[in-house]
Amino acid sequence: MINNDYKWYPVYTRSRAEKKAYEELLRKGITAYLPLKKTVKQWSDRKKIVEEPLIKSYLFVYISAREQAEVMMTNGIARFIYFSGHIASLPEQQIEALKLLLATESELEVFEYDLKAGEKVIVKAGPFKGMLAELISIRNKQRIVLRLEQMGFAISINTSVAFIEPLLD
Template sequence: MADREWYLVQCKVGETQRALENLENQSYECFLPMIGVEKIRNRKRRLVQEPLFPGYLFIHMDQWEDNWQPIRSTRGVTKLVAFGGYPVAVDNGLVELLKQRCAQQEMLAALNEGEKILIKEGPFAGLEAIFESYDGNERVIILLNFLNKQQKLTIPIGSVSKAQ
C-alpha cells in the first residue's frame, strides 16, 4: 500500500465523467477535482461544478502490483500521461491538498442566504456572521453585527466555514 502513487490520466474531449465512471467500475481509485464556477444561465447567476483540469483525472495505483493494461482501453480514456514511455507519478501531497480544497469548496457551495457562518481568519476571526451571497469565485459577502449594526463585508471564501 505504501507504493501506491497518483498518476494522471488524459481523457477524450468531453468524456472525463464517463472515464471516471468506467475506471471506478473497474475498481480503480480515482479523483476528479471539481471547482464551482459562476455561470449565467437563463438570465440567472448559478454556481456550476466543472473539472478543475478539464480532460484530466487522477488515478491511484501501485506501479508494480496493479494491472495497467485495462486503463488504455477504458471508454473515455485517451492515455496515461507519461514521459519517455513511463507514467510519471504526481506528488501525493499535491493531490491531498487538492482533495482538501475541493471538499472545502463543496461545503461552501452549499451555503444559503441567511445561513450563519464563522469567520476563521483575519481581524474578525472567531466571530459569527450571516452569509449573504457569493462575490465571484474567490470571495463571499457577509453581514457582520458590529456596533449594533449589520455591516457588509467581502472576504475570501477560504476564511469562512459553516457555524456549528
C-alpha cells in the same frame, strides 16, 4: 491504503469525458480522483451552479503498474501522461494537497499556457480589452505589468492572468 506498488497517475481523457471516465473507473473498482470546482453558468433564462473539472481532460488514478491496461480500456480515457519517456506519477502528498485546496472553496484558476516576461499578449477582458501588449512581469496572479503597444508605456494592471492570453503569430 498505502502500498508501495500503488501510485497516483495522471491520465488524459477525451474532451468533456472526465466525469463519465471517472464513473466507469469507479465501477471497475479502480480508485480515481476527479478534482471538481463549482462555477455559476448563465443561460438566457436562469443561472445554475455546476461542478466542472478543475483541470480539463485530466483525472488521477491510484493503481499498480499491472492495472494500467485496465485503465486504458476504460471509455473516455485517452492516454497516460508521460514525463521524460516514462509514465508520470504523483506523490500522495500532491493529491492530498489538491483535495485540501479544493476543500477551502477559494477561487481557483488553472491556466493552460505558461506566460513569460517579454511575451506578446492580447487583453481579453476589462477596460483594456482587445489591446496588444508585452507582458513585463507577473507580480502574483492578480497583478500584472503590461507594456501597452498602442500607448508606448508600461502599466500595472490589477486583473487576473486569466484576462490575457498569448498572441499567436
